[in-house]
Amino acid sequence: AQSVAQPEDQVNVAEGNPLTVKCTYSVSGNPYLFWYVQYPNRGLQFLLKYITGDNLVKGSYGFEAEFNKSQTSFHLKKPSALVSDSALYFCAVRGNTGFQKLVFGTGTRLLVSP
Amino acid sequence: DTAVSQTPKYLVTQMGNDKSIKCEQNLGHDTMYWYKQDSKKFLKIMFSYNNKELIINETVPNRFSPKSPDKAHLNLHINSLELGDSAVYFCASSQGAGEYETQYFGPGTRLLVL
Numbered sequence A: 001a002q003s004v005a006q007p008e009d010q011v012n013v014a015e016g017n018p019l020t021v022k023c024t025y026s027v028s029g030n031p032y033l034f035w036y037v038q039y040p041n042r043g044l045q046f047l048l049k050y051i052t053g054d055n056l057v058k059g060s061y062g063f064e065a066e067f068n069k070s071q072t073s074f075h076l077k078k079p080s081a082l083v084s085d086s087a088l089y090f091c092a093v094r095g096n097t098g099f100q101k102l103v104f105g106t107g108t109r110l111l112v113s114p
Numbered sequence B: 001d002t003a004v005s006q007t008p009k010y011l012v013t014q015m016g017n018d019k020s021i022k023c024e025q026n027l028g029h030d031t032m033y034w035y036k037q038d039s040k041k042f043l044k045i046m047f048s049y050n051n052k053e054l055i056i057n058e059t060v061p062n063r064f065s066p067k068s069p070d071k072a073h074l075n076l077h078i079n080s081l082e083l084g085d086s087a088v089y090f091c092a093s094s095q096g097a098g099e100y101e102t103q104y105f106g107p108g109t110r111l112l113v114l
Helices: none
Strands: A001-004 A010-014 A019-021 A025-026 A032-038 A042-048 A056-058 A063-067 A073-078 A087-093 A108-113 B004-007 B010-013 B019-025 B031-037 B043-050 B055-056 B064-070 B073-078 B088-093 B107-114
Touching: A001 A087, A010 A019, A019 A108, A025 A073, A032 A063, A032 A073, A042 A056, A042 A063, A073 A087, B004 B088, B010 B019, B019 B031, B019 B088, B019 B107, B031 B073, B043 B064, B043 B073, B073 B088
Parallel strands: A010 A108, B010 B107
Antiparallel strands: A001 A025, A019 A073, A032 A042, A032 A087, A056 A063, A063 A073, A087 A108, B004 B019, B019 B073, B031 B043, B031 B088, B043 B055, B064 B073, B088 B107
């Protein structure tokens, strides 16, 4: 069964600084990896996904994520954080062997201070 | 235009009552999902329908019954509500049930059982 770990409950960063939100995964076969963001009292918004190909995936709002197969990681990054990036970020994974559900991590709260 | 909409947004009810949550998507997708997010923000899939056929049925009490009258709608009926049912319920949709398909989420229905 697939699983996702987001080791940090919260990440604090100053506005303008680079940010990283960590995610590691476990899955049978090749992984399909996703990042979603949830603002307070809102639904989840899709940021980006990795299917195959280039290990660096670019997504919405200036975010990108790097797929590392040897480390089974898919960390979310942004070169310069904005206060408006403060939200809850979820990593999710699906395997490619048969029909599998999308499994979410426990979420990481990002707090960007002015 | 709202892509995935849910009604109601808030639902406060007494234990033992029966309630329904409705979901509609105007994206032309053929696969829809129900997720439950608990108080710790943990997100877990409950059900999924593809072309009105049930394809995922997680370990959910029989009190929860999904119904898909057509590809654009997926409703969730809950019988004999319990305190532990208090959560945020999210509907989502995707084009196809493939592992790489992006799921788009509704704004959520916040259910509080008293």
